[in-house]
Amino acid sequence: MKQKSLIDVLHDTQEEEEKNYLSRNKMIEIAKTTKISETKVYGVSTFYTMFSVYPRGKHIIRVCRNLSCHLSDAEKIAEKLKEILNVDFGETTEDGEFTLEESSCLGMCSVSPAMTIDDEPFGNLVVENISEILLKVKEGSKK
Amino acid sequence: MEKIKSIEELRKLREHARKSLQVRSGEAKVKIMVSMGTVGIAAGARDVLMAIISELEKRQFHDAQIVERGSLGLDNEEPVVAVERDNKTVFYGKVTAEMAREIVAQHVINGQIVSEWVIAKG
Amino acid sequence: MKIYRIHALICAGAQCIAAGGNGFEEALKNELKKHNIEEEVSVVETGCMGACQLGPLLVVYPEGIMYTNVEAKDAKEIVEEHFLKGRPVKRLMWKKEGEEEFPELKDIPFFAKQTKIVLRNCGLINPEDINEYIARDGYKALAKAVAEMEPKDVIDVVKESGLRGRGGAGFPTGLKWSFAANQDSEEKYIICNADEGDPGAYMDRSILEGDPHSVIEGMMITGYAIGSSVGYIYVRAEYPLAVRRLKMAIKQAKQAGLLGKNIFGTNFSFDMVLMMGAGAFVCGEETALINSIEGKRGEPRKKPPFPAISGLFGKPTIINNVETLANLPVIVDKGAKFFKQFGTEKSPGTKVFALAGNVNISGLVEVPMGTSLRKIVFDIGGGIPEGHTFKGALTGGPSGGVIPMEFIDTPVDYESLPDLGTIMGSGGLIIMDERSCMVDVAKFFLKFTVDESCGKCVPCREGTRQMLKILERITLGRGREEDIDRLEKMGELIKLTALCGLGQTAPNPVLSTLKYFKEEYLAHIIDKKCPAGVCQFSALKEGRKKHEAKIAH
Numbered sequence: 021m022k023q024k025s026l027i028d029v030l031h032d033t034q035e036e037e038e039k040n041y042l043s044r045n046k047m048i049e050i051a052k053t054t055k056i057s058e059t060k061v062y063g064v065s066t067f068y069t070m071f072s073v074y075p076r077g078k079h080i081i082r083v084c085r086n087l088s089c090h091l092s093d094a095e096k097i098a099e100k101l102k103e104i105l106n107v108d109f110g111e112t113t114e115d116g117e118f119t120l121e122e123s124s125c126l127g128m129c130s131v132s133p134a135m136t137i138d139d140e141p142f143g144n145l146v147v148e149n150i151s152e153i154l155l156k157v158k159e160g161s162k163k
Numbered sequence: 164m165e166k167i168k169s170i171e172e173l174r175k176l177r178e179h180a181r182k183s184l185q186v187r188s189g190e191a192k193v194k195i196m197v198s199m200g201t202v203g204i205a206a207g208a209r210d211v212l213m214a215i216i217s218e219l220e221k222r223q224f225h226d227a228q229i230v231e232r233g234s235l236g237l238d239n240e241e242p243v244v245a246v247e248r249d250n251k252t253v254f255y256g257k258v259t260a261e262m263a264r265e266i267v268a269q270h271v272i273n274g275q276i277v278s279e280w281v282i283a284k285g
Numbered sequence: 286m287k288i289y290r291i292h293a294l295i296c297a298g299a300q301c302i303a304a305g306g307n308g309f310e311e312a313l314k315n316e317l318k319k320h321n322i323e324e325e326v327s328v329v330e331t332g333c334m335g336a337c338q339l340g341p342l343l344v345v346y347p348e349g350i351m352y353t354n355v356e357a358k359d360a361k362e363i364v365e366e367h368f369l370k371g372r373p374v375k376r377l378m379w380k381k382e383g384e385e386e387f388p389e390l391k392d393i394p395f396f397a398k399q400t401k402i403v404l405r406n407c408g409l410i411n412p413e414d415i416n417e418y419i420a421r422d423g424y425k426a427l428a429k430a431v432a433e434m435e436p437k438d439v440i441d442v443v444k445e446s447g448l449r450g451r452g453g454a455g456f457p458t459g460l461k462w463s464f465a466a467n468q469d470s471e472e473k474y475i476i477c478n479a480d481e482g483d484p485g486a487y488m489d490r491s492i493l494e495g496d497p498h499s500v501i502e503g504m505m506i507t508g509y510a511i512g513s514s515v516g517y518i519y520v521r522a523e524y525p526l527a528v529r530r531l532k533m534a535i536k537q538a539k540q541a542g543l544l545g546k547n548i549f550g551t552n553f554s555f556d557m558v559l560m561m562g563a564g565a566f567v568c569g570e571e572t573a574l575i576n577s578i579e580g581k582r583g584e585p586r587k588k589p590p591f592p593a594i595s596g597l598f599g600k601p602t603i604i605n606n607v608e609t610l611a612n613l614p615v616i617v618d619k620g621a622k623f624f625k626q627f628g629t630e631k632s633p634g635t636k637v638f639a640l641a642g643n644v645n646i647s648g649l650v651e652v653p654m655g656t657s658l659r660k661i662v663f664d665i666g667g668g669i670p671e672g673h674t675f676k677g678a679l680t681g682g683p684s685g686g687v688i689p690m691e692f693i694d695t696p697v698d699y700e701s702l703p704d705l706g707t708i709m710g711s712g713g714l715i716i717m718d719e720r721s722c723m724v725d726v727a728k729f730f731l732k733f734t735v736d737e738s739c740g741k742c743v744p745c746r747e748g749t750r751q752m753l754k755i756l757e758r759i760t761l762g763r764g765r766e767e768d769i770d771r772l773e774k775m776g777e778l779i780k781l782t783a784l785c786g787l788g789q790t791a792p793n794p795v796l797s798t799l800k801y802f803k804e805e806y807l808a809h810i811i812d813k814k815c816p817a818g819v820c821q822f823s824a825l826k827e828g829r830k831k832h833e834a835k836i837a838h
Contacts, residue, residue: 027563068562087729091642124736125483125484132641167542173428180419200490201490201494273351281387283388
């Protein structure tokens with residue numbers, strides 16, 4: 021069997037990092053241990069949308085931007101999230117709790133509009149429930 | 164689990180598994196199946212599952228087996244809960260936590276199907 | 286803990302008490318005392334059982350018999366007949382009414398017109414228990430293949446079945462296998478492409494979540510056929526539940542000795558590696574996926590050489606889609622003839638579609654190939670929400686196109702759809718009514734392609750960007766008449782020159798909407814109107830005013 025793929029290594033490293041990202045030092049370290057050049061490690065890290073080379077929040081919110089969600093007014097959900105969190109896509113809240121991201125499709129068309137927070141899927145979203153969901157996630161992680 | 168070393172063993176295991184599936188539904192009086200695919204969970208299946216568990220505990224009913232399953236495909240009706248009791252399976256659609264509690268009380272424990280929420284029988 | 290022979294549950298909800306439940310409980314306890322079986326029967330007061338109109342209620346275990354409308358005078362009969370002699374009192378037992386009126390699951394319209402081969406187990410078995418898969422003929426096909434068939438026979442059956450790749454392109458699976466089988470190489474690989482990224486498509490995820498073993502078995506059959514002993518499953522990282530279920534399934538298959546060395550005591554060994562993607566749509570393209578598994582940027586490679594000749598780590602590699610693989614156990618177990626009875630001559634079998642958008646019943650639908658779009662949308666999907674009319678169905682996601690009402694009777698198969706300027710794709714089917722603007726839809730998908738283009742080749746990287754610019758202009762009311770011509774020319778050029786399938790098909794949504802909905806484009810360009818009312822031209826004016834005000838300051 022071949023050695024572990026760089027993608028797997030990057031996933032593992034990012035997961036261990038509290039701020040959900042690949043720091044410069046970590047990338048250099050990975051380059052050393054895998055004997056892949058630093059530029060290549062950086063190149064791969066920046067190619068995939070799930071890797072970040074900048075610090076992110078504790079929780080990653082991914083809002084589905086697919087057509088089905090688009091047809092069912094996902095735009096309003098996105099606006100509401102931006103309003104509550106006071107961030108734009110790709111940004112992290114001041115308290116470091118949430119990073120807001122877009123996803124091309126989460127495959128939950130039948131319960132659109134949809135989003136995921138970390139690994140948890142949320143469907144049939146309505147603007148009124150957004151803050152409640154965020155609060156639940158925030159409190160859940162404190163336990 | 165024992166390793167399956169031959170086709171004969173696979174056949175035996177298949178026969179056994181088939182029977183145990185039947186027996187199992189006889190053993191535990193009621194089998195409650197919650198559709199727990201991503202769509203189901205996004206529609207609230209996890210809350211439904213928690214409600215079922217807590218209601219069973221509250222009512223001290225231990226004769227039910229809860230099984231998580233994949234999606235049936237009828238996403239529109241998610242969360243879908245199927246109750247197998249007295250050799251009959253009934254599917255409930257668009258189940259909420261409150262509905263789940265009532266399904267436990269009426270159907271799971273008392274065998275009375277909550278007709279208004281049924282989408283089909285199995 | 287004390288063991289009781291009988292549990293008698295008395296409903297102590299407010300309504301049952303109001304209906305006289307209390308009097309019954311006392312009477313029952315008296316009867317028990319009289320017959321000296323207090324130690325054998327536990328009387329429990331429960332909360333409301335919910336069937337208030339039938340109260341007071343009594344439920345007796347272990348039989349689970351429910352007595353309804355019980356009165357104090359019934360206690361004697363219940364204790365003497367049921368508790369002592371084991372004969373339930375029929376006259377008081379609850380009658381199950383109306384139950385026969387429920388339709389069978391398979392008879393409700395949504396399921397009645399479906400044919401389940403790929404989704405045969407989804408929703409019906411516990412995906413986290415290998416025994417349930419085995420009970421439903423799981424791993425039987427693998428056993429048959431390795432014990433009774435030569436690898437060549439397996440390839441022949443698949444060839445004979447006419448199975449075509451369900452990932453979108455529809456290439457004959459058996460033929461692809463034979464290329465790799467003919468390669469003289471010590472190492473060969475099987476890859477399961479579970480990087481399902483087409484917006485609107487989630488069939489593969491449902492299979493992985495609902496019946497992971499069918500995919501594992503399919504991969505092993507492929508491995509046996511082409512002479513490979515290692516399989517990779519490349520799953521989208523956006524599907525954490527599918528990843529979890531697959532992990533569990535692989536572990537259980539290993540424990541059962543179904544995955545590993547000398548399977549069923551034969552010389553065939555197979556091992557499996559699960560790998561997660563990292564959010565790049567282009568990795569669904571097979572050569573980009575190979576690069577990603579190798580730990581590189583997920584950029585497509587030039588073809589040829591095709592992966593079947595030189596793929597993962599430069600070795601012969603077969604890449605099959607999840608749905609294709611899930612078909613294999615059925616084909617090998619039941620034979621090519623069984624499979625061919627479904628679908629059309631050139632596209633045998635079934636196809637799973639993810640039905641979504643403006644349709645009454647959304648969800649996963651498995652129908653024989655060649656089923657008409659009308660049947661899928663109106664018979665199975667229950668039609669368009671009331672008060673609205675069907676406008677178009679989008680197949681193939683960002684690589685496909687829109688099918689308008691006039692072609693709704695077209696059979697959905699690999700031959701008919703390209704004639705309409707769209708593709709089968711992996712199975713996303715988004716239904717739109719008159720509230721959707723076709724220019725907006727085209728823009729939406731082009732934006733998607735621009736975002737997801739890996740940037741390796743110029744036509745895809747720059748061409749789609751320019752097309753998007755034009756579309757944005759049109760949806761803002763600043764379109765020019767020559768834009769239509771320009772879009773068509775650029776679209777054709779990108780189709781001809783892009784490196785991989787993603788780029789080559791990227792213009793399809795634009796070209797197909799231009800073909801069928803040209804007047805809608807013209808309305809945007811000439812009349813500065815969006816007939817569907819989606820595009821907001823006024824927003825532009827306000828934005829411009831703000832901008833101008835800013836400059837003035």
